[in-house]
Amino acid sequence: MKTRALLLLMLALPCAHAQVGFDRILNSAKEPQNWLTYSGNLLGQRYSPLTQITPANVKNLEMQWVFQSRSLEKFEATALVVDGVLYTVQAPNDIVAMDAATGRIYWIYPYVPAADARPCCGRVNRGLAIQGDTLFMGTIDAHLIAVDAKSGKPIWNTQVASPGAGYALTHAPLVVKDKVIMGVAGGEYGIRGFIAAYDVKTGKEAWRFNTVPGPGEPGHETWGGDSWKTGGGSIWVTGSYDPDLNLTYWGVGNPGPDWNGDSRPGTNLYTDSVVALDPDTGKLKWYFQFSPHDEFDYDAVQIPVLGEMDWLGQKRKVMFWANRNGFMYVLDRTNGQFLRGKPFAKVTWATGLDDSGKPMRPQSSFSTFEGVNIYPGNQGATNWYSPSFSPHTGLFYIPTWENYSSVFSKAESEYVEGRNYVGGSPRSIIPGTKSAQVLYRTEAEGYGAIRAIDPKTGDKKWDFKMTDVTDSGVLSTASDLVFAGGREGYFFALDAKTGSMLWKAALGGQISAGPMTYSVNGRQYVAINSGSALFTFALKQ
Amino acid sequence: MRLAAIAFTTLLLAAGRLPAQHSFTQDDIDNGLRLYRNTCVVCHGPDGDGVPGTDLGHGKFRHGTTNDDLEKIIMTGLPGTAMPANSFTEREAFSIVLYLRQMAQFSGGSAKPANGDSARGKAIFEGKGGCTNCHRLQGTGSRVGPDLSDIGTLRRAVELERSLLDPNAEVLPQNRYFRAVTKAGTEITGRLLNEDTFSVQLLDTKEHLVNLQKANLKDAAFIDKSAMPSFRDKLTSPEIADVITYLLAQRGFDSK
Numbered sequence: 001m002k003t004r005a006l007l008l009l010m011l012a013l014p015c016a017h018a019q020v021g022f023d024r025i026l027n028s029a030k031e032p033q034n035w036l037t038y039s040g041n042l043l044g045q046r047y048s049p050l051t052q053i054t055p056a057n058v059k060n061l062e063m064q065w066v067f068q069s070r071s072l073e074k075f076e077a078t079a080l081v082v083d084g085v086l087y088t089v090q091a092p093n094d095i096v097a098m099d100a101a102t103g104r105i106y107w108i109y110p111y112v113p114a115a116d117a118r119p120c121c122g123r124v125n126r127g128l129a130i131q132g133d134t135l136f137m138g139t140i141d142a143h144l145i146a147v148d149a150k151s152g153k154p155i156w157n158t159q160v161a162s163p164g165a166g167y168a169l170t171h172a173p174l175v176v177k178d179k180v181i182m183g184v185a186g187g188e189y190g191i192r193g194f195i196a197a198y199d200v201k202t203g204k205e206a207w208r209f210n211t212v213p214g215p216g217e218p219g220h221e222t223w224g225g226d227s228w229k230t231g232g233g234s235i236w237v238t239g240s241y242d243p244d245l246n247l248t249y250w251g252v253g254n255p256g257p258d259w260n261g262d263s264r265p266g267t268n269l270y271t272d273s274v275v276a277l278d279p280d281t282g283k284l285k286w287y288f289q290f291s292p293h294d295e296f297d298y299d300a301v302q303i304p305v306l307g308e309m310d311w312l313g314q315k316r317k318v319m320f321w322a323n324r325n326g327f328m329y330v331l332d333r334t335n336g337q338f339l340r341g342k343p344f345a346k347v348t349w350a351t352g353l354d355d356s357g358k359p360m361r362p363q364s365s366f367s368t369f370e371g372v373n374i375y376p377g378n379q380g381a382t383n384w385y386s387p388s389f390s391p392h393t394g395l396f397y398i399p400t401w402e403n404y405s406s407v408f409s410k411a412e413s414e415y416v417e418g419r420n421y422v423g424g425s426p427r428s429i430i431p432g433t434k435s436a437q438v439l440y441r442t443e444a445e446g447y448g449a450i451r452a453i454d455p456k457t458g459d460k461k462w463d464f465k466m467t468d469v470t471d472s473g474v475l476s477t478a479s480d481l482v483f484a485g486g487r488e489g490y491f492f493a494l495d496a497k498t499g500s501m502l503w504k505a506a507l508g509g510q511i512s513a514g515p516m517t518y519s520v521n522g523r524q525y526v527a528i529n530s531g532s533a534l535f536t537f538a539l540k541q
Numbered sequence: 542m543r544l545a546a547i548a549f550t551t552l553l554l555a556a557g558r559l560p561a562q563h564s565f566t567q568d569d570i571d572n573g574l575r576l577y578r579n580t581c582v583v584c585h586g587p588d589g590d591g592v593p594g595t596d597l598g599h600g601k602f603r604h605g606t607t608n609d610d611l612e613k614i615i616m617t618g619l620p621g622t623a624m625p626a627n628s629f630t631e632r633e634a635f636s637i638v639l640y641l642r643q644m645a646q647f648s649g650g651s652a653k654p655a656n657g658d659s660a661r662g663k664a665i666f667e668g669k670g671g672c673t674n675c676h677r678l679q680g681t682g683s684r685v686g687p688d689l690s691d692i693g694t695l696r697r698a699v700e701l702e703r704s705l706l707d708p709n710a711e712v713l714p715q716n717r718y719f720r721a722v723t724k725a726g727t728e729i730t731g732r733l734l735n736e737d738t739f740s741v742q743l744l745d746t747k748e749h750l751v752n753l754q755k756a757n758l759k760d761a762a763f764i765d766k767s768a769m770p771s772f773r774d775k776l777t778s779p780e781i782a783d784v785i786t787y788l789l790a791q792r793g794f795d796s797k
Contacts (some may be wrong), residue, residue, distance in 0.1 A: 370566045371632075407568065411631050425630030427572065430714065438735045466738045488737040504739075 019132045020082055022177050026243055027448075033519040035081045037238075038127045038172035039386060040475075040516060043247075043306040044240035046388040048517045051479040052524035053539060058481060058493045058503045060540045064525065065103035067096070067534040075529035077127040078172065078386075078473070081518035086527075087130070087149070088534060092123040093139045095147055100109040101520040103536070107152035117141035119168040120188040126237070126513075127172030127383075131200045136180045138169025144182050144198055156203035156474020160184065164418050166191050172238045176248055176279040179206055183235020187253040187299065190421030193233030195250055195275075197282060207282030211235065211252045211270050218284070224265035230415045231264060232256030233271045237384045240304040241279065242317070247332060248279040249319065250303035258297045259367065259507065260423025267292035272300045274321065276336060286336035291325045295350060295367040296408055297378050297426070298325040304333075305389045305396070309455060311339055320455055322387055322398040324380030327353060330455055335428040342458035344451060345381035345402045349374050354392060367408045367424070377406030377446070378426035379469075386473030386514035388482065393496050395452045395461055397474040397482055404446030404469065405429060448463065450474060450484045452499060462499030464492075475526070483526055485511030491528045491535070507535055565639055573640030576633055578695065582676075584623065587697040589644055592623075598644030611638045647748045654698060654782035655705045662787025665780055670772065672784075678791060684748050685732060686769065687716050691793040706777075708767035719743060721753055721759040729753065733763070 018024070020036060028034065028041045032049040038047045053061065068135040069075055073091035080087045086100040093111040098104060117123070117140040129136040134155060135147045141163040146155040160182060161167035166189020174181045179197040187193070193211035199205065211233030213219040223231055234253035241248045255264055257272035272291035274282060291298040305320040309330070326347035330339040338357030350359035365374060375381075385399040406426035413423040430444050448469035452461040470486035476485075480496040491511060492504035509531020517526045527536045578587075581597075589597030604619055605611055612634040618626035629637070666672045667768030678689045692701070703710050721734035721741065731745035741761060743751045755761060772781065 369564050371568060409632055425632040427633070467736050468738075486738070490738065 010318050020130045025175065032474045034083065034497050035516045035518045036130060038078050039238065039303055041498050042241040044303040045305055046473060046474045046514055047390050048384050049478045050517055050519060050524050051177060051477065052272065053481060053526065054479040055481060055502055057494050057539055060536040061503055061538050062540050064536045067098060067103050069532045071532055074124050075534065076124045076513050078516050079527055079534065080128055080130055082130060083114055084520045087128055087135060089125040089127060089137060091125055093125055093137060095128065095135060095137055095152065097152060100518060109147050109152040111139060112220045113139055113141040114163055116164040117168060118163065118166060119170060119185060124170055126170055129173040129175045131175040132202065136173045138171065138173060138182050140168045140170065142167040142169050142184065144169060144203065146203060154508060157200060158203035160196065164390065174239050174241065174248065175200065176241050179279060181239065181248060181279065183250060185236040187232040187234035188254055188258060188420055188422050189418060190230035190256045191234060192229060192231055193235060193252065195235055195277065197279065197396060198289050209277055209284065219269035219311050222266040222269040227264035230421060231268060231271065237303060238302040240306050242306055242333060246279065247276045247285055249274055249276050249333065251300040251304060253299035253301050254294055254297045257413045257421050257423030259295055259408055259426060260413065261293050261295045269273045272298055274300060274304055286330055288336045288338065290323045290329065291359065293317055296374060298380060301384050302382065303386050305387060306333060307391065320389055320396050322382050323350065324383055326376045326381035328424055328458060329357065340458055344398060344453055344472050345400050346375045367410050369410045371407045371409035373405050373407050373429055375405040377404045388474040388476040390476035390496055391481060392478050395496065396455050397476060398451045398453060399470050399472055399474055399484065400449045400451040401469045402447055402449055448486050448501050450482065450494065464494050464499045464501065472511040475515040477517065483515040485528060485530065489530055491530060511531065569636045570639045570643060573636035576629065576637050577640050580627065581637065582695055587695055589641060597641045608638050644765035654785050656779065657782035657786025659787045659790045665776065665784050666787055670776065670784060675768065679794065684744060685746055689788060690791055693789040693791040694793060698785050698789060701788050702781065705772045705781055705784065708769035708771055712767045718764040720762060720764050721758050723757055724759050
């Protein structure tokens with residue numbers, strides 16, 4: 001035993017002081033003790049090879065330490081863990097470095113955003129990226145900042161866009177090779193969205209891809225008149241990367257104005273689409289639009305989840321995508337070919353998808369000034385909440401809002417820089433029944449679920465049903481556990497094969513983040529944010 | 542709940558006040574009522590005449606007259622007055638205006654019963670009507686039904702009348718009755734206070750705060766109908782008027 005322990009120690013030591021080169025991020029499966037990117041790996045799977053916590057012993061989880069953030073904002077960040085150090089973001093934009101085994105703070109990088117920062121939906125941040133000894137963070141006043149991971153001192157600070165015009169950076173950046181890739185949020189302010197890459201050493205912009213193409217750019221013809229100038233196409237969830245194909249995939253947000261498309265005739269590319277870009281040049285390789293000419297705020301801001309699957313007897317490199325619009329898609333990620341799409345929750349805005357994946361719209365599904373009740377509702381059948389794909393079970397796990405609708409109605413809206421530009425106001429069919437902590441729910445408002453879908457068939461394998469809806473991401477592990485939570489403040493572990501609940505903890509605050517796992521000195525931890533705190537669990541010793 | 546609005550629609554259209562994007566449905570008016578009850582009623586009162594010099598249900602405003610004026614005031618408030626800005630969307634503000642415009646049309650002609658007597662109403666409320674078996678008022682009576690101590694600041698005569706005659710016409714989600722049966726066969730009914738995936742929290746009919754684990758229940762569901770009986774055949778029309786008059790006088794603990 002001693003010899004083995006020594007060997008392990010020797011193997012671990014060089015690692016403990018090494019920088020996080022891109023090769024380490026590429027090969028993150030070889031160091032499952034760390035969590036090096038927002039989704040745990042570049043494929044966007046939120047799947048961990050760690051197996052110490054199992055369905056048999058998960059009932060022995062106990063709380064280890066808690067980080068109480070000094071922020072009342074939703075705590076949406078997924079932490080990174082690098083060689084025993086945990087990095088997270090206290091909303092809106094303070095980076096905190098902690099000992100991952102005890103929660104003791106090493107340093108805090110404080111950041112005060114400019115007063116004109118105005119993200120639509122909370123002063124939130126979803127996390128960091130790391131490359132070498134440098135952390136990268138987007139801020140709600142649209143700066144991209146590089147900070148030294150050891151000292152917490154800033155290295156460079158690049159202004160990406162104008163916060164006064166409604167631009168904000170909220171998602172965790174993605175590092176690909178020597179570039180850090182970031183997109184802009186602001187789809188409720190008539191922004192013109194883009195994804196851009198910045199040199200990791202200098203912060204200098206290397207390329208920019210406009211998610212709303214301008215004159216001369218392909219796709220510009222899908223925007224009537226000058227509507228492209230205020231067309232939205234925000235980016236607020238991290239993309240994925242396939243090193244074999246050298247393609248990075250990003251989900252693009254809603255067109256602007258959100259709920260009235262009259263001023264933007266056309267399909268409005270590349271809103272509500274996934275785009276596949278060359279990470280070296282930003283050139284578009286392919287795209288697939290889920291919700292053409294959207295009037296329901298069906299952002300395609302889901303994590304592009306990459307996996308392998310047998311399709312008609314052949315192994316295909318595919319992309320799984322449970323969309324806010326209620327359909328679960330399987331695409332060929334080499335070329336964007338649509339392979340399959342099926343509703344994973346109640347859908348009425350389309351009767352189905354045609355052979356090319358385009359939605360078939362009944363006349364009754366189009367928005368009006370009077371209002372029309374549509375499933376899924378405005379928050380979607382899912383939203384930005386990270387799903388998970390387990391290569392071990394082959395199942396895809398979706399945080400789901402089921403039987404949930406909104407009454408969508410159009411209104412006129414005029415673009416004024418920095419002001420809301422939304423063109424309407426969806427509402428619940430049963431308004432005014434929820435308060436912050438007490439649930440007066442009615443069945444008509446729908447419910448939340450963690451839903452397992454077999455991507456080979458598109459069929460539901462199991463459901464873990466919750467009374468309230470959920471904003472939680474999902475983590476799956478190689479030991480066939482699924483971790484998730486919900487608005488009720490529970491954090492729980494499910495059997496990844498059956499969905500049966502194996503363990504739960506009442507943390508008391510809404511869960512608005514994805515769980516992650518890591519290990520320190522051979523002990524596996526699971527971490528989740530609830531309310532404004534980060535909680536960690538490990539097996540009793 | 543549906544409020545008849547065809548006459549009102551005609552009225553508004555005839556007045557030519559509505560631009561094209563401001564067409565609306567009954568849902569908008571119902572929604573306006575809910576929003577009004579949740580927010581505006583606190584100062585403006587259930588009949589819209591709670592602020593001196595205004596009578597929102599009868600078109601008497603101190604600032605602005607058109608729908609656009611009123612929407613703007615609802616959303617941005619009136620600086621220098623007690624009217625605050627509100628976070629309503631344009632459509633919500635419009636819905637409230639729609640409700641205001643029809644408030645007077647459907648008050649039954651008079652906001653309050655002509656011959657009601659509050660003292661007689663109190664006697665009926667506490668005696669023949671048996672209302673305190675479920676309702677609490679000024680610290681007396683059961684907590685199982687809604688507390689009516691400030692009902693006069695929240696509800697109009699026409700709404701109270703409907704609740705007395707047709708209690709099922711509107712049951713607010715927070716007032717629904719819930720019935721649970723344990724695996725051992727014990728039945729518990731009461732007002733649902735809160736619920737999550739694993740448990741329900743009730744105020745039961747014995748006024749106990751009860752926490753039940755769903756895993757221990759064999760049946761748990763809302764009771765569709767209101768727990769309140771109709772008083773259509775139990776009280777005479779004058780008695781109903783007395784009870785309404787008594788209820789309208791209930792304006793909170795400090796104003797007995």
